[in-house]
Amino acid sequence: MDWIKKRKTTERLVLVALFSTLTWIGAYLRIELIPPLPFTLQNFMVIVAGILLGPRDGALSQLLYLLLGLVGIPVFSQGGGLSYLLRPGFGFILGFVGAAAVVGGLSRLLRKINFWACFGLALTGMAVIYLIALPYLYLLNNLVLAAPVGFGHLALAMVPFFLGDLIKVVVIAGLLPPLWARLQQF
Numbered sequence: 400m401d402w403i404k405k406r407k408t409t410e411r412l413v414l415v416a417l418f419s420t421l422t423w424i425g426a427y428l429r430i431e432l433i434p435p436l437p438f439t440l441q442n443f444m445v446i447v448a449g450i451l452l453g454p455r456d457g458a459l460s461q462l463l464y465l466l467l468g469l470v471g472i473p474v475f476s477q478g479g480g481l482s483y484l485l486r487p488g489f490g491f492i493l494g495f496v497g498a499a500a501v502v503g504g505l506s507r508l509l510r511k512i513n514f515w516a517c518f519g520l521a522l523t524g525m526a527v528i529y530l531i532a533l534p535y536l537y538l539l540n541n542l543v544l545a546a547p548v549g550f551g552h553l554a555l556a557m558v559p560f561f562l563g564d565l566i567k568v569v570v571i572a573g574l575l576p577p578l579w580a581r582l583q584q585f
Contacts, residue, residue, distance in 0.1 A: 403451065403452055403453050403456065405585070411452075411456055414451075414452055414456065414460075415452065415456050415459050415460045415463060416460075416463065417460075418444065418447070418448035418451075418452060418457070418460035418461075419460045419461070419463040419464040419467065421444040421447075421448070422441050422444040422445060422448070422460070422461065422464045422474075422495065423464060423467070423474040424440075424444075425439055425440035425441040425442075425443060425444040426439050426440075426441050426474060426475055426476040427439075427476065428440045429476060437476060438560070438563040439476050440567075441476070441491075441495065442491070442495070442498070442524070442525060442528055442564060442567065443567045443570070443571065445457075445461055445495040445498050445499050445524065445528070446498065446499075446502055446520070446521045446524040446525070446567075446568075446571055447571060447575065448460045448461065448499050448503075449498060449499035449500065449501070449502030449503040449506065449520075449524060450502055450503065450506045450512070450517065450520055450521075450571075450575055450579070451575075451578075451579070451582070452499075452503060453503040453504075453506070453507060454499075454500045454501075454503035454504040454507070455500075455503070456503075457499035457500065457502065457503040458496050458497075458499045458500035458503065460499065461495040461496045461498075461499045462496050464492075464495065465492055465493070465495070465496060467479070468480075468483060468492065469481055469483065469484075475488070475492065476488065485539065485543060485544070487536050487539060487540070488532075489535065489539075490531060490532035490533070490534070490535025490536050490539070491528055491531075491532040493531050493532070493535060494527060494528035494529065494530070494531035494532045495528065497527050497528070497531050498524040498525070498527040498528045498531075499524075501523060501524065501527045502520050502521070502523060502524040502527075505520055505523060506520055512575060512576050512579040512580075513576050514572045514573065514576055515572070516576075517571055517572040517573075517575045517576060518568060518569070518571075518572035520571075521567070521568040521571040521572060522568050525564045525567075525568060529557065529561075533550070533553055533554060533557070536553055537550050537553055540553075
């Protein structure tokens with residue numbers, strides 16, 4: 400039986416709040432390897448939330464994170480508020496909800512969580528984030544901000560982020576299998 404399914408409703412709500420908070424903390428754990436491009440740990444926390452909490456609770460943790468930011472609590476890497484809807488990075492935040500749901504759903508299909516399974520899950524989660532973020536960024540630039548840019552150019556501009564995210568994928572794949580095994584004992 401899956402460890403999260405054994406939890407009471409209150410425990411699950413606490414875990415949802417915890418992973419929402421971890422995503423918030425991840426927004427402020429930033430490394431600027433290539434200024435001004437910050438590498439944050441938000442998407443790291445999103446993928447872990449999806450794998451550990453499952454599709455419903457993982458997505459709920461990220462939806463909570465998104466709503467906290469939109470009501471003005473500075474949980475996003477550059478603050479919060481409704482004006483964040485017009486920021487280029489908001490598409491990534493929208494992608495967090497989808498990624499947690501997809502990764503959570505796929506993780507439930509696996510019989511065993513090992514390095515390669517986690518690698519595939521994390522890579523899929525990162526892909527979902529970009530599949531939501533890039534069209535959002537494209538539409539925002541071309542329709543709202545009146546700063547036309549080609550979709551190919553946007554994808555190319557993401558290459559430095561892809562490299563950082565690949566490192567996160569490897570770290571997730573290394574950390575999660577022993578954590579998952581340990582959680583199954585509770």
